[in-house]
Amino acid sequence: MTTIQTAVPKPHRRYSSIAAKKKTFWLTTMALPGAVWLLLIRYLPMFGIVIAFKNYRAFRPNTFWNNIIQSEWVGLKNFEFLKSPDTGIMIRNTLGYNILWIILGLVISVAFAIMMSELTSRFLAKTYQTLMFFPYFLSWVVASYFVLAFLDPTSGMIPFFQKAAGLKATNFYHDTTWWPLILTICNLWKNLGYSSVLYLAAITGIDTTQYEAAAVDGATKWQQIWHVTLPGIRPMIVILLIMNVGKIFNADFGLFYNVPQNSGSLYPVTQVVDTYVYRAYANTHNMGMSSAAGFLQSFVGMICIIGANALVRKIDAESSLF
Amino acid sequence: MTTINPSARKKIKAGSFSLNRFGPGAQAAFHIILALFSLLCIIPFIFVVIISFSSEESIRQVGFSFTPVSWSVEAFTYTFRLGNALWRSYFNSFLITIVGTILSVAITILYAYPLFRKDFRFRGFFNFLSFFTMIFGGGLVPTFVICKSVLGLSDNYAALIVPMLFSPFNVIIMRTFLQTAVPTELIEAATIDGSGEYNTLVRIVLPIVKPGIATVALLVALSYWNEWFLSLLYLNKNMDIMPLQYLLMRMQRNADFLAKNSSMLGADAAKAVAQLPSQSLKMALVVFIVIPIACAYPFFQRYVVAGLTIGSVKG
Numbered sequence: 001m002t003t004i005q006t007a008v009p010k011p012h013r014r015y016s017s018i019a020a021k022k023k024t025f026w027l028t029t030m031a032l033p034g035a036v037w038l039l040l041i042r043y044l045p046m047f048g049i050v051i052a053f054k055n056y057r058a059f060r061p062n063t064f065w066n067n068i069i070q071s072e073w074v075g076l077k078n079f080e081f082l083k084s085p086d087t088g089i090m091i092r093n094t095l096g097y098n099i100l101w102i103i104l105g106l107v108i109s110v111a112f113a114i115m116m117s118e119l120t121s122r123f124l125a126k127t128y129q130t131l132m133f134f135p136y137f138l139s140w141v142v143a144s145y146f147v148l149a150f151l152d153p154t155s156g157m158i159p160f161f162q163k164a165a166g167l168k169a170t171n172f173y174h175d176t177t178w179w180p181l182i183l184t185i186c187n188l189w190k191n192l193g194y195s196s197v198l199y200l201a202a203i204t205g206i207d208t209t210q211y212e213a214a215a216v217d218g219a220t221k222w223q224q225i226w227h228v229t230l231p232g233i234r235p236m237i238v239i240l241l242i243m244n245v246g247k248i249f250n251a252d253f254g255l256f257y258n259v260p261q262n263s264g265s266l267y268p269v270t271q272v273v274d275t276y277v278y279r280a281y282a283n284t285h286n287m288g289m290s291s292a293a294g295f296l297q298s299f300v301g302m303i304c305i306i307g308a309n310a311l312v313r314k315i316d317a318e319s320s321l322f
Numbered sequence: 323m324t325t326i327n328p329s330a331r332k333k334i335k336a337g338s339f340s341l342n343r344f345g346p347g348a349q350a351a352f353h354i355i356l357a358l359f360s361l362l363c364i365i366p367f368i369f370v371v372i373i374s375f376s377s378e379e380s381i382r383q384v385g386f387s388f389t390p391v392s393w394s395v396e397a398f399t400y401t402f403r404l405g406n407a408l409w410r411s412y413f414n415s416f417l418i419t420i421v422g423t424i425l426s427v428a429i430t431i432l433y434a435y436p437l438f439r440k441d442f443r444f445r446g447f448f449n450f451l452s453f454f455t456m457i458f459g460g461g462l463v464p465t466f467v468i469c470k471s472v473l474g475l476s477d478n479y480a481a482l483i484v485p486m487l488f489s490p491f492n493v494i495i496m497r498t499f500l501q502t503a504v505p506t507e508l509i510e511a512a513t514i515d516g517s518g519e520y521n522t523l524v525r526i527v528l529p530i531v532k533p534g535i536a537t538v539a540l541l542v543a544l545s546y547w548n549e550w551f552l553s554l555l556y557l558n559k560n561m562d563i564m565p566l567q568y569l570l571m572r573m574q575r576n577a578d579f580l581a582k583n584s585s586m587l588g589a590d591a592a593k594a595v596a597q598l599p600s601q602s603l604k605m606a607l608v609v610f611i612v613i614p615i616a617c618a619y620p621f622f623q624r625y626v627v628a629g630l631t632i633g634s635v636k637g
Contacts, residue, residue: 024443027436031448034433037488039587040473041457041465048464062472112359115352118344124353130623132358134367137615137626139548141571145608146366149373149386155601157369160385193363194630201631221344246457253551258571277462287463294461302458320452 052292054077078292081280086271094251094272097180101187103243106237109192113199113233114225129200132193140254143186147259151182173261178270185253186259195240199233206232238312241321246305247271249297273297339364367612374398374606381601397602401610403574407569414479419546422483426542427535429488434496435523440450440506452490479563481556486545492538498632499534500527537629540622547615566611573604 006131054071081087112132119125135143150157151172159169172178206229215223261268273293280290314318344352373386377394384391401408436442437449459465465485475481504527512522528535553568565570 020443023441023513023519027439027442028444030432030519030523031436031444033429034488034493035448035451037429037484038451038455041469041488042459044466044472045460045468046458048460048468051464051467062469079574092357115356118349119356120343120349120351128356128360130620131363132356133623134616134619135363137544137548137619138367138612139550139567141550141567142549142611143366143607145570145605146370147365149369149605152386155381155385155387160387189363189366192359197629201627216327221348224446274462281463281466288468291461291463294463298459298461305457 018300049291049295051287052295054078054288056287056291059177074288078288078295080294081289083105086276090273090276091273093269094249097183097187097251097272098244098248100184102241103246104184104188105191105195105244106241108188109195110199110230110233110237112192112196113203114229116196117203117229118221129197133197134193135190136194138190140252140258143190143255144258144261147182147186151272173263174265176266176269179260183255183259183270186255190255198240199236202233202236203229211216214316235316235318238316242305242308245308246301248304249300251275253278361535367616370605370608370612374602374609376602378602386601394602397606400603401606407612408566408607410562411564411566411569414563415567415611417454418479418482418549418565419543421479422486422546423539423543425483426487426489426492427539430492430496430538431523431528431543433488433534434493434500435527437493438497438504439501439509451620452493456490470556477558477560477563481553482549482563482565483546485552486542486549489542492541495541495629495632496531496534496538499531499537503530504535533625536622537625540626541629544615544626566607570604570607570611573607 011265050068051071053073053075054068055074055077056067056071059067059070060238116125116128148156151159153159153169153171153173156172159172164167170178172182210228210232211224214228219227251274253274256270256272256275257278260270263270277290277293277297280286280293309320309322343349346519368468369388372390374388374397375393375395376387377392377396380387380390380392380394433448433452437445437452439445458466469475469481469485473484475484475570508526511523517526549565550565550567550571553564554571557564557568592596
């Protein structure tokens with residue numbers, strides 16, 4: 001950073017201070033469009049959080065700010081939804097699925113990455129990577145049709161097989177039994193390729209002389225993986241863990257909304273915080289309550305990220321995010 | 323593909339094989355596991371393609387099947403007769419993706435470049451402005467209400483483009499590309515030669531970070547192409563601007579959506595509805611939506627992998 005030293009009245013210093021100001025000005029204009037977007041679309045709604053503490057309704061003139069100002073304070077009344085049994089279920093679902101998927105995702109994708117890095121055929125390794133990454137680029141709307149092709153009550157492959165075998169066809173979109181498994185498969189199907197590739201990139205970054213040194217010391221391949229590969233990708237594992245723990249109260253809306261076809265009878269196993277907030281607003285137009293739920297989600301999420309990061313910094317300062 | 327023979331398995335357990343490579347048994351096992359999962363990843367798409375080419379008669383007889391009793395292109399000929407609703411949303415998807423990507427890439431580069439300049443006075447401020455939104459937000463409802471009633475993002479193309487114009491994640495990717503590709507000396511030299519800031523950015527910096535721009539552009543284009551949530555939130559009346567993803571989603575919600583839309587066909591509407599190959603038609607639309615991605619995928623995969631790797635490490 002150039003400091004402006006007006007105390008030293010040398011001509012070229014004065015010139016450079018003007019140049020510095022000019023530079024600051026032009027660089028600021030570059031950042032401006034993005035900054036305006038951030039202020040309007042990200043920061044302005046943060047003030048909208050007051051809706052969570054008010055009984056928001058329409059007044060005259062019916063503009064947003066006027067409504068906010070005129071609506072009366074209700075304190076924590078909007079947070080009373082926390083007492084309802086539905087809330088317990090949705091929190092259980094959100095945390096349960098997230099924890100299960102963080103563990104499964106970590107173990108399987110690290111295993112896949114190690115396998116891919118050990119293949120002698122580069123071509124096949126590349127092919128697997130390409131195929132595995134493909135689902136990541138599809139939307140949940142498209143994926144929901146893939147699931148429908150297997151589960152559709154009238155023509156879906158599985159119910160049809162059941163009928164052909166003389167069994168009673170499962171009505172998947174009304175029967176909660178299989179959904180924890182189906183959602184888990186969908187999540188892994190979509191995201192494993194992506195996380196495997198991330199870990200693979202980390203593995204390729206490990207200095208190969210470490211493996212040679214280990215081999216010279218008589219380490220078997222399995223020992224090399226344990227003592228060289230896994231420590232080598234530890235920063236990546238830690239970073240992805242923090243990010244996932246920080247998002248532990250967030251769920252993939254599309255997965256929980258589109259894949260089960262928004263089916264009401266599946267709510268006990270598919271309702272998560274994100275769908276709850278959306279449905280609270282879309283179905284009942286309860287702005288106060290849905291804002292309160294959304295605010296809690298954001299707030300707890302922030303604490304989770306900061307907490308996880310602080311923890312990581314204690315264990316291994318270099319791996320922390322900020 | 324070979325299977326694991328018992329002796330190889332014993333060797334793996336005993337660890338008595340070449341030290342820098344796994345033995346052939348382990349290699350084979352890896353191949354089998356990875357190949358199976360890879361197949362699993364694309365089989366649903368292949369299945370949907372097969373269904374879209376199945377005749378309605380076959381679907382009645384054997385359901386959705388990998389081996390339909392008879393084939394038909396009826397579903398695809400029907401998409402052409404379905405006319406406006408489909409083609410308009412296809413057009414909308416392309417329009418939103420193209421316009422959104424161009425604007426978004428421009429804004430992202432313009433924001434990332436000053437953050438990359440270590441001699442920029444407000445670097446810390448703008449960095450924090452963007453970073454903070456990654457860990458805290460106003461939540462769905464306040465954001466929605468502000469966008470809709472204060473910013474007027476409702477039932478227009480802007481509502482489907484503006485909320486996704488900027489992403490701190492993409493700024494980080496872009497900034498990292500700049501940091502690795504552009505030496506500070508180059509910019510200093512340009513400044514000494516009297517190049518203005520915009521001139522330096524456009525003439526000197528951008529040509530160097532073309533791979534970074536490609537990466538960000540592809541990530542943004544993908545997220546616009548796959549977008550349906552904004553439509554769900556902001557489209558209430560004006561369904562003429564609905565993108566393909568949302569059309570597909572509504573079709574699922576609403577069983578007689580197709581029937582309603584084909585009533586636009588005119589005189590022989592009733593007949594048309596009766597003959598509607600509705601099951602395979604839905605799957606044909608899925609194929610339509612995936613095809614642009616599947617075609618471009620082999621080319622963009624490399625860039626996207628590079629970008630996501632950077633983004634996840636630094637983000």
